[in-house]
C-alpha cells in the first residue's frame with residue numbers, strides 16, 4: 001500500500017503536469033491510489049480558495065513562483081485545511097517534498113508561508129464563488145442564467161467526488177457482484193445505474209471483464225432517452241461516439257438494423273472499435289459525415305463542448321475556460337448540427353446532447369426549430385425524481401448534481417413527407 005509521502009510525491013508530479021496542460025482524468029488512471037486521486041482532484045477543485053488562503057503570506061504572488069513551489073504550497077494548504085492533516089505535519093511534509101522536487105532554495109519560504117496560512121482563521125463570509133472555489137465570471141454567468149440558489153448548488157455539487165456508477169451488461173454480472181457480498185445501491189433517478197459502497201474490487205473486476213460499464217448517470221440517461229424515443233429500431237448513427245459509452249448502451253437498448261459509431265479522433269475511434277467489437281465504427285468528421293442523407297431513424301450528436309456540466313470530474317476546466325471559449329465551442333458545433341439534421345429521415349429523430357449547461361451551446365442552436373423539424377417533449381421520457389428545467393427550445397437542462405454531471409438535451413423529430 002502506498003504511504004502518504006508516496007501519494008504526495010505522485011500527486012505533486014501529476015498536478016505539475018496538469019499545470020502544463022494535461023488533463024487530470026487522463027493522468028489518474030485506474031492505478032492511481034485513492035490518496036493520489038483525492039489530492040489531485042481536491043487541489044484542482046479548491047484551487048481558488050487555497051490561493052486566497054495563501055495570498056496574504058506571500059511576498060511574490062503565486063503565479064510568479066516556480067510551478068513546483070506553487071504546487072507544494074497548494075497541496076500543503078489542501079492537506080491542512082481540507083484533509084484535516086495537522087498544520088505542522090502538513091508543513092513538514094511539504095518542506096520535504098519541495099526539496100525532493102529540487103527546489104531546496106524554497107524550503108524556508110514554504111515552511112514560513114504554510115505555518116502561517118494553516119494557523120490563520122478562515123474568512124468569515126466569503127462570497128459564493130470564493131466559498132465554492134469557482135471563477136467569478138462563471139458564478140455571475142450561472143446566477144444570471146439559473147438564479148443564485150441554483151448556481152450555488154451547482155458549484156457545491158462540483159466540489160464533491162463523483163462515485164463510479166455502472167450499468168450491467170446482463171443479470172449474470174450483477175448477480176456475480178452481489179454474490180461476492182458487495183452491497184449494490186441503485187441510483188436515485190437513473191434506471192439501471194448502480195454503485196457499490198464497499199468491495200469495489202469485485203465490481204471493478206466485472207468492469208474489466210466487460211460485465212459492467214462505468215458511465216456517469218447523466219450520460220446513461222442521454223443514451224436511454226435516445227434509444228427509447230426512437231423505439232430502438234431501424235438505422236442509428238452516433239456522430240461523436242468515442243469513447244463509446246452512449247453507443248454501447250444504445251446498442252443494448254435496441255434491435256437496430258444498423259448502428260454506426262463515428263468519431264474524428266483516430267486514437268479514440270480505435271478505442272471505440274475495441275469496445276464495440278469493431279463493427280460499424282468509422283473515423284469521420286461530423287461536419288461532413290460520409291453517410292447517406294435522409295436515411296437514419298436516429299442521429300445522436302453528443303457534441304464536443306465546453307464541459308461546464310462536468311467540473312466535478314474535470315475541475316481544471318474551471319481554470320482554463322473563458323466566456324469566449326463557450327462561444328467558440330458553439331461555433332464549432334453549428335456545422336455539425338447542420339450536417340446531422342441532413343441525415344435524419346422523415347419521422348426520424350435528432351438527439352443533440354452536450355455536457356455543457358450553457359445556452360449558446362444548446363438551445364440557441366434550435367431557436368427557431370430548424371425547418372421541417374419540431375422539438376419532442378422530453379417530459380414523458382425523463383425519469384421521475386430527476387430535477388430538470390425546460391430550455392427555451394423545448395429541451396431539458398440538468399444542472400450539475402449531487403447524483404450526476406450537468407447536461408443539456410434536445411430531441412427534434414423530422415416531419416413526415
Ligand SMILES: C[S@@+](CC[C@H](N)C(=O)[O-])C[C@H]1O[C@@H](n2cnc3c(N)ncnc32)[C@H](O)[C@@H]1O
Pocket residue numbers: 219239240241242243244245246247262263264265268284285286287302303304305
Ligand atoms: C463528448 S465526447 C463524446 C462522448 C461519447 N458520445 C460517449 O458517450 O462516450 C465528444 C467526441 O467528439 C469527437 N469529435 C470532436 N470533433 C469532432 C468532429 N468534427 N467530428 C467527429 N467527432 C468529433 C471527440 O473526439 C470526442 O470523442
